[in-house]
Amino acid sequence: MNPSALSPDQLALQARARELAAGPVAARAAEVDRTEQYPWDNVELLKDAKLVGMTIPTQYGGQGKNWLDAVLAIEALSSACAVTGRIAVETNMGAISAVMAYGSEEQKKMAADMVLAGDKPAICITEPDAGSDANGMTTRADKKGNRYVLNGRKHWITGGGVSRLHLIFAKVYDEKGTFEGIGGFLAIRDETKGLKITKREPTMGLRGIPEAVIDLEDMDVPPSALVIPPRGLKKGFADLMTAYNSQRVGAATVALGIAEGAYRLALDWSEKRHQFGRPINEFQGLQWKLADMSIKLAASRALVHNAARSGEGGFPDMLMAAQAKVFTSESAIQVVNDALQFFGARGYSRELPLERMARDVRMFTIGGGTAEVLRNVVAGALLKKKLPQTRDGWDKA
Numbered sequence: 001m002n003p004s005a006l007s008p009d010q011l012a013l014q015a016r017a018r019e020l021a022a023g024p025v026a027a028r029a030a031e032v033d034r035t036e037q038y039p040w041d042n043v044e045l046l047k048d049a050k051l052v053g054m055t056i057p058t059q060y061g062g063q064g065k066n067w068l069d070a071v072l073a074i075e076a077l078s079s080a081c082a083v084t085g086r087i088a089v090e091t092n093m094g095a096i097s098a099v100m101a102y103g104s105e106e107q108k109k110m111a112a113d114m115v116l117a118g119d120k121p122a123i124c125i126t127e128p129d130a131g132s133d134a135n136g137m138t139t140r141a142d143k144k145g146n147r148y149v150l151n152g153r154k155h156w157i158t159g160g161g162v163s164r165l166h167l168i169f170a171k172v173y174d175e176k177g178t179f180e181g182i183g184g185f186l187a188i189r190d191e192t193k194g195l196k197i198t199k200r201e202p203t204m205g206l207r208g209i210p211e212a213v214i215d216l217e218d219m220d221v222p223p224s225a226l227v228i229p230p231r232g233l234k235k236g237f238a239d240l241m242t243a244y245n246s247q248r249v250g251a252a253t254v255a256l257g258i259a260e261g262a263y264r265l266a267l268d269w270s271e272k273r274h275q276f277g278r279p280i281n282e283f284q285g286l287q288w289k290l291a292d293m294s295i296k297l298a299a300s301r302a303l304v305h306n307a308a309r310s311g312e313g314g315f316p317d318m319l320m321a322a323q324a325k326v327f328t329s330e331s332a333i334q335v336v337n338d339a340l341q342f343f344g345a346r347g348y349s350r351e352l353p354l355e356r357m358a359r360d361v362r363m364f365t366i367g368g369g370t371a372e373v374l375r376n377v378v379a380g381a382l383l384k385k386k387l388p389q390t391r392d393g394w395d396k397a
């Protein structure tokens with residue numbers, strides 16, 4: 001499929017996002033990084049441009065747009081400011097998409113209203129002892145009378161401290177202590193008792209969004225806070241991860257956007273910068289670098305767009321989302337690193353955006369499933385086999 005075959009509406013959306021990115025978003029990007037402050041001004045801009053909650057169905061106040069629409073906006077925004085791109089991811093994909101697909105009417109209305117008002121929901125899966133092995137989480141939700149009581153610790157939660165709505169993955173136990181499966185609980189910061197933001201991680205890049213530790217200490221919620229996936233709690237983890245595939249495509253898109261932004265800067269500089277009496281793009285060593293960078297970008301874009309398209313009417317395909325995220329995140333790191341090289345010492349300076357881009361892009365082979373673990377996902381899907389990673393997994397299988 002030709003990834004450039006976009007509809008007139010999509011081209012208009014892309015143009016709107018590009019304009020915003022090149023204007024106020026680009027102008028603030030360095031400050032967002034330096035101050036490590038969440039860009040609330042940009043959230044207002046995104047709201048005004050109708051780039052938050054785009055994928056929310058129209059009956060809940062959204063625009064019913066598809067994953068590719070969201071991808072086009074995220075890519076454009078991320079080329080100028082990856083933090084803003086990530087906000088666009090989490091206001092259109094991930095937790096919000098899980099609630100809009102699986103939630104009750106009450107949950108959908110609440111989540112849609114919050115996102116359309118500018119809240120970026122937090123998705124809380126990872127724990128200190130359960131990262132790649134997310135299924136091994138120990139956060140538990142115990143049914144006690146007509147309530148659920150949650151205890152556990154989540155860490156590296158994007159938006160911890162700024163997000164209000166949280167979708168918290170937990171192992172659910174009935175009144176007798178019998179394990180029922182993994183479910184997602186909705187909680188609201190400053191409203192839900194027992195939801196505590198306890199630490200901000202000092203991060204390498206993407207410094208305008210906090211990454212936080214979240215402690216759940218007897219967090220008490222009614223059963224109406226539980227998002228029940230279509231196949232029930234027994235397949236709760238698989239269904240929640242199915243929804244998460246949208247955010248995997250979103251994360252890949254942010255990496256692509258950062259790489260695209262860095263590549264454009266390098267292309268431009270290669271004409272302006274002269275050494276040995278001629279533009280540096282007359283040197284074959286750099287021409288081949290530019291060629292390789294453009295090839296990686298084109299291949300990444302095709303994978304990301306095709307993964308997004310695979311989700312028409314549902315969530316992006318697990319295999320295509322994983323393939324896109326592995327290739328794009330690894331390629332983007334290489335492209336940004338090469339772009340920085342074009343600037344020589346200037347690229348290493350904090351006065352130019354290249355060093356920020358190099359720090360920002362590094363995240364994407366880690367967050368959202370590491371490149372190694374996603375290769376396991378790809379291999380399992382290709383081989384149509386469970387590939388247990390535990391020592392005794394094959395015996396159990």
Ligand SMILES: CC(C)(COP(=O)(O)OP(=O)(O)OC[C@H]1O[C@@H](n2cnc3c(N)ncnc32)[C@H](O)[C@@H]1OP(=O)(O)O)[C@@H](O)C(=O)NCCC(=O)NCCSC(=O)CCS(=O)O
Nearest residue numbers: 125132133134135237238241242247251318367368369373
């Ligand atoms: C899935 C893993 C945690 C591996 O765990 P297991 O080996 O214990 O489990 P599996 O048997 O592979 O999977 C269990 C069950 O779930 C289904 N599944 C798993 N992944 C997906 C998926 N992506 N889409 C659809 N279904 C999925 C799987 O088919 C099984 O179903 P059945 O029970 O057989 O029917 C591990 O592979 C993994 O993904 N680890 C990474 C965890 C992760 O991605 N964390 C992200 C946290 S959020 C974040 O990082 C945000 C950053 S960002 O900006 O986006």
Ligand SMILES: Cc1cc2nc3c(=O)[nH]c(=O)nc-3n(C[C@H](O)[C@H](O)[C@H](O)COP(=O)(O)OP(=O)(O)OC[C@H]3O[C@@H](n4cnc5c(N)ncnc54)[C@H](O)[C@@H]3O)c2cc1C
Nearest residue numbers: 123124125126131132156157158363367368369370372389
């Ligand atoms: C910036 C950022 C934002 C994040 N945002 C969120 C968020 O909003 N919500 C959330 O829930 N989580 C979030 N995360 C957490 C992220 O999902 C985890 O970091 C990721 O899943 C990896 O877990 P881990 O860090 O514990 O690494 P580990 O699982 O400890 O992995 C360590 C190393 O071992 C490798 N490894 C582990 N298992 C295998 C295997 N079976 N085969 C091959 N290699 C393996 C890994 O690839 C990695 O190289 C974020 C992380 C970052 C960096």
